[in-house]
Amino acid sequence: MANHMNAAPGGKSLLGGAMIVAGTTVGAGMFSLPVVSAGMWFSYGLMVLLGIWFIMLMSGLLLLEANLHFEPGASFDTLTRETLGRFWRIVSGLSIAFVLYILTYAYISGGSSVVNHSLQGLDISLPQSVAGLAFAGILAGIVLISTKAVDRITTIMLGGMIITFFLAIGNLLLEVEPSRLFSPNGEQSYAPYILAALPFGLASFGYHGNVPSLVKYYGKAPTTIIRAIFIGTFLGLIIYVCWLIATMGNISRTGFVDIISQGGNMGVLVGALQQVMASDWLGTMLTLFANLAVASSFLGVTLGLFDYLADLFGFDDSLSGRAKTALVTFVPPTLMGVLFPNGFLVAIGFAALAACIWAVIVPALMAYKTRQMYPDYQGFKVPGGTPLIILVIAFGLVTGVCHLLAMADLLPVYG
Numbered sequence: 001m002a003n004h005m006n007a008a009p010g011g012k013s014l015l016g017g018a019m020i021v022a023g024t025t026v027g028a029g030m031f032s033l034p035v036v037s038a039g040m041w042f043s044y045g046l047m048v049l050l051g052i053w054f055i056m057l058m059s060g061l062l063l064l065e066a067n068l069h070f071e072p073g074a075s076f077d078t079l080t081r082e083t084l085g086r087f088w089r090i091v092s093g094l095s096i097a098f099v100l101y102i103l104t105y106a107y108i109s110g111g112s113s114v115v116n117h118s119l120q121g122l123d124i125s126l127p128q129s130v131a132g133l134a135f136a137g138i139l140a141g142i143v144l145i146s147t148k149a150v151d152r153i154t155t156i157m158l159g160g161m162i163i164t165f166f167l168a169i170g171n172l173l174l175e176v177e178p179s180r181l182f183s184p185n186g187e188q189s190y191a192p193y194i195l196a197a198l199p200f201g202l203a204s205f206g207y208h209g210n211v212p213s214l215v216k217y218y219g220k221a222p223t224t225i226i227r228a229i230f231i232g233t234f235l236g237l238i239i240y241v242c243w244l245i246a247t248m249g250n251i252s253r254t255g256f257v258d259i260i261s262q263g264g265n266m267g268v269l270v271g272a273l274q275q276v277m278a279s280d281w282l283g284t285m286l287t288l289f290a291n292l293a294v295a296s297s298f299l300g301v302t303l304g305l306f307d308y309l310a311d312l313f314g315f316d317d318s319l320s321g322r323a324k325t326a327l328v329t330f331v332p333p334t335l336m337g338v339l340f341p342n343g344f345l346v347a348i349g350f351a352a353l354a355a356c357i358w359a360v361i362v363p364a365l366m367a368y369k370t371r372q373m374y375p376d377y378q379g380f381k382v383p384g385g386t387p388l389i390i391l392v393i394a395f396g397l398v399t400g401v402c403h404l405l406a407m408a409d410l411l412p413v414y415g
């Protein structure tokens, strides 16, 4: 092995795992962040991102701790059944299915919005519902072909995302006006807007479905998996911070009111950024980045949903079996996307609500339970004891409540 630093048991590289985590973490949630953070603006936004990153890292590690008591390959379903029992197994199963479905819808809504925005650049105008249908149809075709097809195409997309991100965001970062970040215009009230933004931050740092897969992939190698989770989520944090600087340093706080009034969908935000970019070419890179980001998340999430539903309904891997699975996977969210093309932000908010349960509260409960079941366990334990577990659960509860209150119009929302 040439590179001992990266060597994990079985010769699997640490980088691969870190990329899986980063790839799941960085997705459409990112495009909601500047829009929902416009009220609290940059300084609070930065603190919120840091705090949520820490909590989501801890909940992922608590999930890992619980997972390590089982044989590699044990799924979320097995973990909840064996540690928390029937009730939590059902609650967490339902919330995972819900997250996958609602994210698929969010990606179709966001995807149709950027595809439409891209086509406008070519002087083609389509109804957004048709763009959504085309976006979902093409990508669903890839999932239908095979897992391998998804794997290959996402790898190519990730490469494209890295290149276009640095070209477009690098340029935006150079053009940042610091006064925009630290003394924004608009009404001088910030802190009250923090609460309604929390769920979006939580959704943006969601990756927890990957933890059992990492245990399966690396085996019981906690050090490597901890590093992969840390590096992957930290990369997400850096990308989000750059993204906040790039957007808030170039669009004024009052400018966001306009974006929000147009629904806050991905294409609107990208369009607003494009107007301040130095060249058309860089604007094209930004649009390309947005297309790739939402398409790769779509592939990752729908592949998970596809396998989950195939297993649930017992559809086999033959062509007709896959076709049936594809129908239940793609038809409901695509229909929603055609009927309600601009529900992007609402969908990310609901994904967060379900993620509060299975990606935050359930992992903390499972770690608590396994510590009681195996008091003499000598393996990996997340530091911080019960207080840390309580902190993670409290954060999940507060965020869930914030989402419900915001839905009921009981929290201040900017714009």
Ligand SMILES: N[C@@H](Cc1ccccc1)C(=O)O
Residues within 6 Å of the ligand: 024, 025, 026, 027, 028, 029, 030, 099, 103, 203, 204, 205, 206, 207, 208, 209, 297, 351, 355, 359
């Ligand atoms: N973090 C993902 C969404 C996600 C949430 C929960 C689990 C998995 C993925 C995104 O920003 O698009």
